[in-house]
Amino acid sequence: MREASPAYYASCSQSGEKRMRTRRGPEKRHSIFELMGQSVAIEQMHRQIQRVACTNFTVIVEGETGTGKELVARLIHEQSPRADKAFVAIDCGAIPESLVESELFGYVKGAFTGAEGRSELFGYVKGAFTGAEGRKAGYFELAKGGTLFLDEIANLAPTIQMKVLRSLQERCILPLGSTQSVPIDVRLVVASNAILEEEVCTGRFRADLFHRLNEFKIALLPLRERRDDILFLAERFRRETNAELGKQIAAFGADAKAYLLVHDWPGNVRELRNTVRRAVLLSNDVIELQHLRQRAAPPGAAPPCQGTRRHRTKAVAYMPSFMTPSSHSKKP
Ligand SMILES: Nc1ncnc2c1ncn2[C@@H]1O[C@H](COP(=O)(O)OP(=O)(O)OP(=O)(O)O)[C@@H](O)[C@H]1O
Ligand SMILES: [Mg+2]
Numbered sequence: 001m002r003e004a005s006p007a008y009y010a011s012c013s014q015s016g017e018k019r020m021r022t023r024r025g026p027e028k029r030h031s032i033f034e035l036m037g038q039s040v041a042i043e044q045m046h047r048q049i050q051r052v053a054c055t056n057f058t059v060i061v062e063g064e065t066g067t068g069k070e071l072v073a074r075l076i077h078e079q080s081p082r083a084d085k086a087f088v089a090i091d092c093g094a095i096p097e098s099l100v101e102s103e104l105f106g107y108v109k110g111a112f113t114g115a116e117g118r119s120e121l122f123g124y125v126k127g128a129f130t131g132a133e134g135r136k137a138g139y140f141e142l143a144k145g146g147t148l149f150l151d152e153i154a155n156l157a158p159t160i161q162m163k164v165l166r167s168l169q170e171r172c173i174l175p176l177g178s179t180q181s182v183p184i185d186v187r188l189v190v191a192s193n194a195i196l197e198e199e200v201c202t203g204r205f206r207a208d209l210f211h212r213l214n215e216f217k218i219a220l221l222p223l224r225e226r227r228d229d230i231l232f233l234a235e236r237f238r239r240e241t242n243a244e245l246g247k248q249i250a251a252f253g254a255d256a257k258a259y260l261l262v263h264d265w266p267g268n269v270r271e272l273r274n275t276v277r278r279a280v281l282l283s284n285d286v287i288e289l290q291h292l293r294q295r296a297a298p299p300g301a302a303p304p305c306q307g308t309r310r311h312r313t314k315a316v317a318y319m320p321s322f323m324t325p326s327s328h329s330k331k332p
Contacts, residue, residue: 033071033075033078035072036229036232036233036236037226037232038228038229038232039226039229040226040228041221041225041226041229042229049075049076049218052216052218053076053079054079054080058168058188058190058213059076059188059189059190059215059216059218060192060196060216060218061073061190061191061192061217061218061220062191062196062218062220063193063220063221063222064193064266065193065267066267066270066271067220067222067268068220069151069191069220070149070151070191072218073151073189073191076147077146077149077187077189080187082145082147085144085146085147086143086144086146086147087147088139088142088146088148089149089151090151091151091152092150092151092152092153092155093155100157101160101163103139105140105167105174105176106137106138106140106141106173106175106176106182107135107176107178108134108175108176109135109177110177135175135178140167140184140186141182143186144184145186146186146187147189148187149189149190149191150188150189150191151190151191152191152192152193153190153191153192153196154192154199154204161205162209164209165206165208165212167184168213171184171185172184196213196214222265222268223269224264224265227261230261230265231252231261233269233272233273234260234272234276235252237272237277238251238279238287241276245281247280249279249280249284249285250285250286252286253289255288256279256286256288259293276292278291278292278294
């Protein structure tokens with residue numbers, strides 16, 4: 001699957017499901033997104049997604065970076081009755097605070113020319129408001145009939161949190177500069193690296209919004225807490241990359257497997273995927289330890305990062321002593 005867009009612009013995509021269904025008949029649904037794994041945790045996740053997808057429940061997806069939060073959001077959308085409509089994803093942390101309101105709720109012509117000098121503040125150019133209707137739809141409207149995915153929701157400013165709450169309660173939005181509310185029809189999925197209850201306790205996140213959002217929660221375990229998935233995923237990524245690069249890297253060596261199993265994976269599945277892809281590129285036959293490690297850390301050194309602060313549960317040594325640079329395989 002493709003990675004979440006790093007830019008603040010929404011990645012707004014019509015699901016390919018509609019095209020597929022008309023070609024193959026309504027009973028066949030093939031997703032390009034696959035939540036892979038063989039652990040009990042992944043099995044449970046599949047069941048939760050299946051159960052909640054067909055409802056209109058708002059879903060909170062929590063987990064460390066790279067655990068698959070956006071993947072889960074896309075799967076919920078794909079398995080929902082809204083699959084034929086838009087999936088609009090926004091990274092709330094990446095939109096400048098001064099723009100969030102207009103991006104989410106839209107604006108009408110003249111919204112930025114008032115006494116508050118908003119045009120200077122937002123930096124819009126002349127002619128930005130000359131559309132036929134004199135208004136620009138925000139993401140709540142762009143996701144009409146579909147799913148709106150608010151990534152990193154904990155990064156929303158308190159004033160915007162309040163506006164989101166009101167919009168959800170009233171099922172309508174008020175575009176910037178308008179006095180006329182617009183009805184909305186979206187299913188909301190939100191994601192957070194931080195544990196939202198903790199954000200509420202520390203006053204960073206509104207309790208009322210949290211309770212409005214918390215109709216269903218899916219908490220994704222970090223990879224180090226579902227180690228059953230590591231070799232399974234590594235194999236899948238090896239095969240995928242072989243196909244992509246036209247290579248025939250056959251397997252992982254014993255030291256490489258041991259490393260995969262003991263590493264802490266602070267970047268979770270994303271880190272594992274990148275590590276395996278790089279190793280397939282570097283290797284000529286079998287993936288050995290030196291293909292997996294980008295650089296050797298001194299024995300006993302702390303990892304550069306051990307996952308999201310509030311999700312960190314265990315500290316595992318970065319590299320066991322049997323894998324120090326002097327002991328690792330020296331295959332050319
Ligand atoms: N169980 C999984 N099976 C297959 N691929 C996965 C799985 N979990 C994550 N991935 C892959 O890992 C990468 C990161 O996933 P995703 O963007 O959904 O993570 P995230 O939790 O949203 O991360 P971040 O908090 O950094 O935005 C993607 O390429 C995704 O396809
Ligand atoms: Mg994400």
